[in-house]
Amino acid sequence: MSFINYAQREIILKIVYYGPGLCGKTTNIKFIYSGTNPDARGKLISLETKQERTLFFDFLPLSLPAIRGFKTRLHLYSVPGQLFYSASRKLIMKGADGVIFVADSQRARKEANIISMEDLKENLLAYGYDIDKIPFVIQYNKRDLPTAMPVDELREDLNAESKYPEFEACAVAPDGPGVFETLKSVVKMILMELKKTK
Amino acid sequence: MASQMAIFEEEQTAFTQICERLVRDALAKAIFIVDSDGQLITATGETSGIDTTGLASLAAGSTAATGGLAQMLGEEEFPVHFHEGKRNNLHVSLIGDFLILLVIFDERSSLGLVRLRVKRAYNDMDTVLQAVKSRSAEAKDQANDIFGEITDDDIDSLFNDAF
Ligand SMILES: Nc1nc2c(ncn2[C@@H]2O[C@H](COP(=O)(O)OP(=O)(O)OP(=O)(O)O)[C@@H](O)[C@H]2O)c(=O)[nH]1
Ligand SMILES: [Mg+2]
Numbered sequence: 102m103s104f105i106n107y108a109q110r111e112i113i114l115k116i117v118y119y120g121p122g123l124c125g126k127t128t129n130i131k132f133i134y135s136g137t138n139p140d141a142r143g144k145l146i147s148l149e150t151k152q153e154r155t156l157f158f159d160f161l162p163l164s165l166p167a168i169r170g171f172k173t174r175l176h177l178y179s180v181p182g183q184l185f186y187s188a189s190r191k192l193i194m195k196g197a198d199g200v201i202f203v204a205d206s207q208r209a210r211k212e213a214n215i216i217s218m219e220d221l222k223e224n225l226l227a228y229g230y231d232i233d234k235i236p237f238v239i240q241y242n243k244r245d246l247p248t249a250m251p252v253d254e255l256r257e258d259l260n261a262e263s264k265y266p267e268f269e270a271c272a273v274a275p276d277g278p279g280v281f282e283t284l285k286s287v288v289k290m291i292l293m294e295l296k297k298t299k
Numbered sequence: 300m301a302s303q304m305a306i307f308e309e310e311q312t313a314f315t316q317i318c319e320r321l322v323r324d325a326l327a328k329a330i331f332i333v334d335s336d337g338q339l340i341t342a343t344g345e346t347s348g349i350d351t352t353g354l355a356s357l358a359a360g361s362t363a364a365t366g367g368l369a370q371m372l373g374e375e376e377f378p379v380h381f382h383e384g385k386r387n388n389l390h391v392s393l394i395g396d397f398l399i400l401l402v403i404f405d406e407r408s409s410l411g412l413v414r415l416r417v418k419r420a421y422n423d424m425d426t427v428l429q430a431v432k433s434r435s436a437e438a439k440d441q442a443n444d445i446f447g448e449i450t451d452d453d454i455d456s457l458f459n460d461a462f
Binding site: 105106107108113133136137138143144146148157158160162163164165166168169170173176178188189192195196281288289295 | 363441445458
């Protein structure tokens with residue numbers, strides 16, 4: 102649910118990074134933080150365990166230039182991917198305008214990706230959202246690893262009908278290929294959605 | 300997800316006025332109103348040096364988690380909670396089903412006073428909240444006027460400077 106503040110002339114979009122544990126959600130957000138002009142970013146908040154696993158969420162606010170006189174602010178969140186944090190994941194989905202599913206390309210995470218996608222659909226349904234109707238994109242992360250599955254196989258598992266835009270990424274690389282592309286794509290879908298409600 | 304929350308100048312001003320009064324009456328340091336999804340609505344009092352955007356998102360997260368705990372214990376909500384620190388204290392209360400009121404105070408005030416003043420201000424805040432809700436159709440029309448005209452170029456240009 103986008104938030105429009107007519108008094109401040111700003112619109113706030115909430116974008117959530119979803120995906121199995123260790124797939125690279127936090128790494129995506131950290132890369133975006135480091136690659137963003139300091140004027141355009143706020144403080145990165147990470148609520149994590151001592152082992153640097155996300156415990157509740159990561160939060161990064163970004164401000165983009167004005168569009169039609171309204172400042173566009175992005176609030177990026179990542180959920181904790183570990184299975185037993187299900188209750189927290191659900192809370193964070195509330196009010197999301199768009200979702201990025203980060204898949205772990207490693208073969209060993211094949212099942213984990215599928216389970217996480219099912220979990221996402223359930224959590225969306227709990228708020229009355231249909232994954233096919235919301236701004237939603239998939240990122241195949243960790244393309245650099247030798248154990249990465251072919252993209253065709255990942256697609257078969259997660260995007261069999263090719264309904265969702267998809268991006269290949271390596272969030273850990275210094276130039277983070279695919280990371281900004283994924284984010285831009287979902288922002289674009291959200292704004293197009295706002296336009297459609299006309 | 301096409302639903303939208305919007306706030307107009309009038310209600311924003313009304314919230315700010317209520318908070319300005321409450322800061323004085325409760326002898327508080329600062330007062331914030333945040334929506335349950337983590338967006339800041341107003342900040343009043345000694346707010347400099349506070350990362351208000353981060354504060355709003357953490358307050359919403361912590362309130363959501365507290366609500367989750369309440370439901371596990373068979374309560375609908377814990378409508379008021381309180382965090383006590385060495386110097387600063389935080390009083391958190393829900394306004395209607397939608398907004399969170401944060402009152403930060405130190406030794407110049409007391410929990411009893413804050414609680415009393417927050418209770419007294421509640422009805423005024425709830426009235427403004429109802430006004431916000433009643434304008435949702437109007438908000439939708441305005442959003443359509445503004446965002447219905449966006450072009451691909453507009454969207455592309457958003458990213459030019461930031462990244
Ligand atoms: N090789 C490789 N490693 C990556 C990539 N992206 C992330 N990683 C590594 O994967 C590990 C986990 O990354 P995180 O970003 O913490 O994973 P997460 O999805 O936030 O995990 P949770 O918080 O538990 O849900 C870290 O050691 C990262 O460095 C990638 O593209 N390639
Ligand atoms: Mg994480």
